[in-house]
Amino acid sequence: GAVVSQHPSWVICKSGTSVKIECRSLDFQATTMFWYRQFPKQSLMLMATSNEGSKATYEQGVEKDKFLINHASLTLSTLTVTSAHPEDSSFYICSAMSGVVTDTQYFGPGTRLTVL
Amino acid sequence: LAKTTQPISMDSYEGQEVNITCSHNNIATNDYITWYQQFPSQGPRFIIQGYKTKVTNEVASLFIPADRKSSTLSLPRVSLSDTAVYYCLVGATSLSGNTPLVFGKGTRLSVIA
Numbered sequence: 001g002a003v004v005s006q007h008p009s010w011v012i013c014k015s016g017t018s019v020k021i022e023c024r025s026l027d028f029q030a031t032t033m034f035w036y037r038q039f040p041k042q043s044l045m046l047m048a049t050s051n052e053g054s055k056a057t058y059e060q061g062v063e064k065d066k067f068l069i070n071h072a073s074l075t076l077s078t079l080t081v082t083s084a085h086p087e088d089s090s091f092y093i094c095s096a097m098s099g100v101v102t103d104t105q106y107f108g109p110g111t112r113l114t115v116l
Numbered sequence: 117l118a119k120t121t122q123p124i125s126m127d128s129y130e131g132q133e134v135n136i137t138c139s140h141n142n143i144a145t146n147d148y149i150t151w152y153q154q155f156p157s158q159g160p161r162f163i164i165q166g167y168k169t170k171v172t173n174e175v176a177s178l179f180i181p182a183d184r185k186s187s188t189l190s191l192p193r194v195s196l197s198d199t200a201v202y203y204c205l206v207g208a209t210s211l212s213g214n215t216p217l218v219f220g221k222g223t224r225l226s227v228i229a
Contacts (some may be wrong), residue, residue, distance in 0.1 A: 004159075036219075043203070044160070044219040093159045095217075104150065105217055107159035 003027055004096050006108035013084055014116055021079045021111045023094030029074035030096035034105065035067075038091040050077045084115045120204045125224040134191045136223050138204030141185045147206040149180060149187045150217065154201045163202075164189070191225075199227045 003026040013019050023033055032051050036044040048069050049057045056069035068080040077096075081088055091112055095105040121139040128134045140149070148167050152160035164171055166178045166187070177190040191198060201224050205217040 002162075006159075034217075043221050046218060091157065095159075104162055104165055106162060107152070110157065110159045112157065 002104070002106040004030075004094065004106050004108040006092075006094060006111050008111060009109060010112040010114075012114045012116065015085050016083055018080055018082045019084055019113060021081075021092055021094075021113075023077045023079070023096070023108050025075045025096040025106075028096075030077075031074065032097050033071060033077040034095045034097075035069060035077075035079050036093045036095070038093060038110075044093060047079075081113065084113070086115045089113055089115045119218075120206060120220045122202075122204055122220060122223045124221060125226065127226045127228060128194055129228050130195055131193050134194050134198075134225060134227075136189045136191075136202055136204075136225070137186060138189070139186045140204070140206045143184050143206050149178065149184075150205050150207070151176070151178065151187075151189045152203045152205065153198075154203065154222070160203060194225075194227045196227050196229060198225060200225060 005024045005026055007022045011019055034049055035047045037047050038044045046059050047062045047067060048059060050069050050071040052071045052074050058064045066082055068082060071077040077094060079092060091110050093107055093110040095107045097105045119142060148165055150165040151163040153163050154160040164173055164176045164178045166180055168180050168184060171178045179188040201222040203219055203222040207217045
């Protein structure tokens with residue numbers, strides 16, 4: 001149980017285009033999802049917290065107009081990187097938690113974004 | 117959010133028991149301790165979670181002293197496939213709000229044949 005999927009697993013795009021990454025909780029309902037970014041040889045950095053039906057909460061230094069997050073249902077959150085640039089190239093990872101009693105965050109497999 | 121401190125790296129031979137200790141001096145009353153394993157280009161994988169004393173599952177044990185200011189992840193008889201980065205995190209559960217986990221630098225475990 002507690003499986004989180006991401007789509008796509010990797011994407012290559014041209015500078016200036018927008019890319020959407022999906023995060024799904026497959027076997028549980030996730031009231032909260034988180035988005036992280038990880039650069040090579042570094043740890044995960046939290047970007048934003050996404051609660052179903054409400055606006056996402058962004059960490060300091062993360063541009064909310066550039067990284068659009070939508071959590072329209074209890075099983076799906078999307079991250080859209082708008083007007084992507086090469087410096088946005090990174091490994092994007094989502095996690096989900098069900099919000100029931102003792103909770104655990106379960107992570108997706110990640111999405112490798114390369115902006116040319 | 118409690119900050120954690122772990123050794124940057126550890127080496128071990130196959131078949132040995134590996135203990136990775138994490139310090140979290142500022143852990144709050146509501147915080148749980150969770151350990152994750154991450155392989156390159158993959159998302160972190162949940163290993164074990166605990167609040168106090170000892171927790172054991174099919175892959176690891178977690179030892180937490182009474183003051184909860186540290187914890188030790190114990191991996192019995194490691195194999196080459198256990199080579200990965202291990203993260204110790206502390207955070208609140210949904211009982212007090214869905215607090216995101218803040219990742220430290222983790223411990224890079226290298227298992228040698």
